[in-house]
Amino acid sequence: MSARIPTLDITRFDTDREAFVAELGAAYREWGFAGIRNHGIPQAQIDAAYDVFKRFFALPDEVKKQYHVAGGGGARGYTPFGVETAKDSKHFDLKEFWHVGREIPDDSKYRDVMPPNLWPAEVPGFREHGYGLYQALDQLGSRVLSALALHIGLPETYFADKTDTGNSILRPIHYPPITADDIPNVRAGAHEDINLITLLVGASAAGLEVKSKQGEWVPFTSDADTIVVNIGDMLQRLTNHVYPSTTHRVTNPPGEQARQPRYSVPFFLHPNPDFLIDVLPSTVTPDNPKRYPEAITAQSYLEERLREIKLK
Secondary structure, eight states: OOOOOOEEETTHHHHSHHHHHHHHHHHHHHHSEEEEESOOOOHHHHHHHHHHHHHHHTSOHHHHGGGOOTTSTTOSEEEOTTOOOOTTOSSOOSOEEEEEEOOOOTTSTTTTTSOOOOOOTTSTTHHHHHHHHHHHHHHHHHHHHHHHHHHTTOOTTTTHHHHTTOOOEEOOEEEOOOOSSSOSOOSEEEEOOSSSEEEEEOTTSTTEEEEOTTSOEEEOOOOTTOEEEEEOHHHHHHTTTSSOOOOEEEOOOOGGGGGSOEEEEEEEEOOOTTOEEOOOGGGOBTTBOOSOOSOEEHHHHHHHHHHHTTOO
16 A cells, blocks of 8 residues: 555644644655645635636637737746647647736836736636635745745745745646547646646646655545645755655546546746755755755746746
């Protein structure tokens, strides 16, 4: 029997901090993944956001494609079916998606790399519910980062001024029904995330699998009230692999289940674009020598990775 990926109650960060931080840190060191429950985001808010996202994906292709920004690397608006391809994969993923980014002033120093959002006029409430969920997940992600910072001996507020204008993305995804058997593509090929941490709302549908350190694929289907949070490559690099960015995938369901659409909404929490990702001295030990001699800005790292997955 394979070990289960832990699900933890984040209210214990306030009531039983030392034990919670220890358990959370242990979960991430082992799995790079954990479930977070009692996260404080009302189910009604999540449902309202899912409703507007589903209504957008139900629009005709020619309407959706009006919101595709050619040459934009998928940073904002709509990315059609058949574009994104997992790194080193021969086949594109079976999905289409939308990107919501951070709302920043036009005179922000980050405006050249963080363009304004697009909002589909055909779906009333899309902006209100989409950006409301963005903000809620941004706040929850900050709490998780506070606990992770404490676990590796940093101040609780270490990440606060490094992510307050982070180039974070909310990505509503639609995996359409699979109508043919024996196709080589999967809904999302095996990959690691690029960012610091990812918060996934709606992992209650089967399909998400996480690769254990022993090389076994472990299904992670959470309860409906649980948000799945995993480590991305930027945090793996920053922490010298103390927190591993774990390979995961979304498999195609068997038989008739494949004829049903699947929706999920990950929030990719990124640092500010000019944040320098340099290995934290506290994570370098004789057993874990420094793996990355060169530092790199978050924006340069992001662009490098987007090219690898065919979004640039």
